[in-house]
Amino acid sequence: MLEPHDFQKNALLGLLPEDELGRLMPHFEEVTLTLGQSLCESGQHMHHVYFPLDSIVSLLCVMENGASTESAVVGYEGVVGVSLFMGGETTPSRAIVQSAGKALRLKGQLLKNEFYRAGPMQRLLLRYTQALLTQMAQTAVCNRHHNLDQQLCRWLLLSLDRLQGNELIMTQELIANMLGVRREGGTEAAGKLQRAGLIAYHRGHIHVLDRQGLEERVCECYSVVKDEYDRLLNHHNVM
Amino acid sequence: MLEPHDFQKNALLGLLPEDELGRLMPHFEEVTLTLGQSLCESGQHMHHVYFPLDSIVSLLCVMENGASTESAVVGYEGVVGVSLFMGGETTPSRAIVQSAGKALRLKGQLLKNEFYRAGPMQRLLLRYTQALLTQMAQTAVCNRHHNLDQQLCRWLLLSLDRLQGNELIMTQELIANMLGVRREGGTEAAGKLQRAGLIAYHRGHIHVLDRQGLEERVCECYSVVKDEYDRLLNHHNVM
DNA sequence: AACGTTATGTGCGGTAGCGTACAGAGATTA
DNA sequence: TAATCTCTGTACGCTACCGCACATAACGTT
Numbered sequence: 001m002l003e004p005h006d007f008q009k010n011a012l013l014g015l016l017p018e019d020e021l022g023r024l025m026p027h028f029e030e031v032t033l034t035l036g037q038s039l040c041e042s043g044q045h046m047h048h049v050y051f052p053l054d055s056i057v058s059l060l061c062v063m064e065n066g067a068s069t070e071s072a073v074v075g076y077e078g079v080v081g082v083s084l085f086m087g088g089e090t091t092p093s094r095a096i097v098q099s100a101g102k103a104l105r106l107k108g109q110l111l112k113n114e115f116y117r118a119g120p121m122q123r124l125l126l127r128y129t130q131a132l133l134t135q136m137a138q139t140a141v142c143n144r145h146h147n148l149d150q151q152l153c154r155w156l157l158l159s160l161d162r163l164q165g166n167e168l169i170m171t172q173e174l175i176a177n178m179l180g181v182r183r184e185g186g187t188e189a190a191g192k193l194q195r196a197g198l199i200a201y202h203r204g205h206i207h208v209l210d211r212q213g214l215e216e217r218v219c220e221c222y223s224v225v226k227d228e229y230d231r232l233l234n235h236h237n238v239m
Numbered sequence: 240m241l242e243p244h245d246f247q248k249n250a251l252l253g254l255l256p257e258d259e260l261g262r263l264m265p266h267f268e269e270v271t272l273t274l275g276q277s278l279c280e281s282g283q284h285m286h287h288v289y290f291p292l293d294s295i296v297s298l299l300c301v302m303e304n305g306a307s308t309e310s311a312v313v314g315y316e317g318v319v320g321v322s323l324f325m326g327g328e329t330t331p332s333r334a335i336v337q338s339a340g341k342a343l344r345l346k347g348q349l350l351k352n353e354f355y356r357a358g359p360m361q362r363l364l365l366r367y368t369q370a371l372l373t374q375m376a377q378t379a380v381c382n383r384h385h386n387l388d389q390q391l392c393r394w395l396l397l398s399l400d401r402l403q404g405n406e407l408i409m410t411q412e413l414i415a416n417m418l419g420v421r422r423e424g425g426t427e428a429a430g431k432l433q434r435a436g437l438i439a440y441h442r443g444h445i446h447v448l449d450r451q452g453l454e455e456r457v458c459e460c461y462s463v464v465k466d467e468y469d470r471l472l473n474h475h476n477v478m
Numbered sequence: 479a480a481c482g483t484t485a486t487g488t489g490c491g492g493t494a495g496c497g498t499a500c501a502g503a504g505a506t507t508a
Numbered sequence: 509t510a511a512t513c514t515c516t517g518t519a520c521g522c523t524a525c526c527g528c529a530c531a532t533a534a535c536g537t538t
Contacts, residue, residue, distance in 0.1 A: 061380035064459050069383045071376035086369040087362055088471050092463055093376055118357040123326055130325040133372060137310035137332055140379035141300035144308045144419040147524070171485065180383040185525060187486060203485055203534065220303050224331055232327050386494070410515065424495060426516060442504065442515055 002028055002104070009053040010104060011077040012124055015238055020120050028104045033057070033097040035169065039080050040095035048105040049081035055101030056162045058178055060094045069143070069180030070155075072135045073098065075162025077229060082129050084108045085115040085122075098178070099159065099169065127232045134228045142221040143180070151179055152189045153218035156199070160208055161226070168206040193217075241267055241343070248292040249343060250316040251363055254477055259359050267343045272296070272336040274408065278319050279334035287344040288320035294340030295401045297417055299333045308382070308419030309394075311374045312337065314401025316468060321368050323347045324354040324361075337417070338398065338408065366471045373467045381460040382419070390418055391428045392457035395438070399447055400465070407445040432456075 007013040007021060007028075033039070033055040040046050042062060050057070056075045062068040071093065074080050080103075083091040114121045142151060155178060159168055176186030190206075193199045198213040199206055208214065215222075231237065246252040246260060246267075272278070272294040279285050281301060289296070295314045301307040310332065313319050319342075322330040353360045381390060394417060398407055415425030429445075432438045437452040438445055447453065454461075470476065 059376070061376050063380065063384060067384055069380040071379045082372070083369055085365075086372075087366045087477075088369040088467075091369070092373055092467060116357060118355060118361075122357075126324075127326045129368065129372075130322055130327040130330070133321070133325075133368075133375060134331055136372060136375040136379060137298070137300050140310045140375060140382055141302065141308040141419065143379055143382040145302060145306055173485075180380065182526065183486090184488085184527090187488090188525095191487080201486090228327075228331060238326075412515075421496065422515095423497090423517085427495095427518090430517080440516090 001026075002030060006030065006053075007104070009076060009102075010051040010079075011233060012079055012128060013051055013104070015124055015233065015235060017120055020114075024106065024110065024114060024121075027110050028106055031103055031105050033100060033103050035097055035100045037097040038094060039097065040091070040093070042092050042094050043090050045090055046081050046084060047108055049079055049084055049108060049111050051079050051104045051106070052076050052162075053102040053104065054164060055097060055103050056099035056159060058096050058098040060096055060178075061092070062094055067180065068094075068177060070178040071139055072132055073155075073158050073162070074132075077162065077233060078128055078132070079125065081108065081111075082125070082132065085112055085125055086129065098174075099163065124233075124238060127238055131229045131232045135225050138221045138225050142219060146219040146221065148179070148181060148185055148189045149192060150217065150219040152186070152193065153214045154222045155179060156193075156206075156208065157211075157214055157218055157222050158225070160211065160214075166208040166211070168208075169204060170206055171204045172201075240265075241269060245269070245292075246343070248315060248341075249290040249318075250472060251318055251367055252290055252343070254363055254472065254474060256359055259353075263345065263349065263353060263360075266349050267345055270342055270344050272339060272342050274336055274339045276336040277333060278336065279330070279332070281331050281333050282329050284329055285320050285323060286347055288318055288323055288347060288350050290318050290343045290345070291315050291401075292341040292343065293403060294336060294342050295338035295398060297335050297337040299335055299417075300331070301333055306419065307333075307416060309417040310378055311371055312397050312401070313371075316401070316472060317367055317371070318364065320347065320350075321364070321371065324351055324364055325368065337413075338402065363472075363477060366477055370468045370471045374464050377460045377464050381458060385458040385460065387418070387420060387424055387428045388431060389456060389458040391425070391432065392453045393461045394418060395432075395445075395447065396450075396453055396457055396461050397464070399450065399453075405447040405450070407447075408443060409445055410443045411440075 039050055052075050057080050058070045059072045060068045061071050080095050083089060172186045172190055173183045176183045198210045199208050278289055278296060291314050296319050297309045298311045299307045300310050319334050322328060411425045411429055412422045415422045437449045438447050
């Protein structure tokens, strides 16, 4: 049986009043997400929604030719499966585990029932979805206007914010896929950051050595997204 | 006083059951939107939501240096101001009228009241918001992977779908701003389409001569977005 | 220890779009 | 009619990233 403090590890669930959460608590189960696992295939029905704890999930747009790009990232601050309560049931995006870890999952129907009570859970999920909208819009503009170096910084910082440590288990090939560029492009950008002493990587492990250095190089897109999440999902504003 | 058939010109309102719409009908007012008019500034509170009839509105991400890119487009199939009912009240995006025309507007508080009844209007608005999510995600991937020619085709087709005629009042400079490229880049791409006989333009007026030709050149992003709108906002699915 | 696999480094030609500069032609105003 | 403004066309060097090819090195397996 899960303890109340387990739920605090997900920021959304942590914002819920106790009695609201109490109603759903018995129905949650903790699952372990493994790197590369798919939580949602394009156009397929999901059976659960996932509230990441220390795992990170990427929402990917996959194209006909197989190329893909991350449109948003979801960690402890969010939930995977907004299409369930938004009413569409499916989405053209894929959801892939980008960093292994734990998540709490709930049967889709149970979340929908709770959502349609039109109470705190609904308010919370809608505010979160708006944050997701912002992240996607900003990703679109970033893909257009900023160079790979800056985008890599943005990606690292967004990931770092969703991890407890400062190490990412991630090959340059995977990062490049997320950013929608060649593996070689990712290698070159990562090499620059390593030579600048901001990160150190080795065969699929990336250590962030100088977070502030990354923040100095990153484009504004990072803070636009972060500030909007903070505003929308701040305890004072939401309840 | 507006007649019931006025509301049918907006696809969202047209999907509402008569009694639901009837409750709100007296509170709508018809407004004329002019080219370039701003309906929503970044971070500012909106007082109304707008349901376009024959006008088109672009949602833009504006950056510090003034450069901007369209993240989504809204016409008769949608509504401008989702942040009101999503709970965030404001958004970092701007909403700019891209094609002059009429819209129905409603005081924000009235729409919120209706939304919180958790009835058909809520279901409809949430499904629409999910469609918007898809459009933004697809814009992000399109900006990354497809060249300007294809993106221009996508943009023209998305606009055309939201107009009754086949003429756009739009300078190449404005199109370039929407796509987030240089004016010269837009000129060159438009020139290719004109030489191919697909469009004819002259000082701010673009005539689409061969819609099918555009559809043959456009990237898949167009149909991904269109199909998802059709699915989510289809009469059979939504009510 | 030998081998295959995986992760990373590098080089090279190609190209799409950028920044800049300038020109011309239609529209508007004086 | 002249002057001005707006919209569009074109050219040129530059840069970032692509596509491809290949090299190197670390790790795991047997």
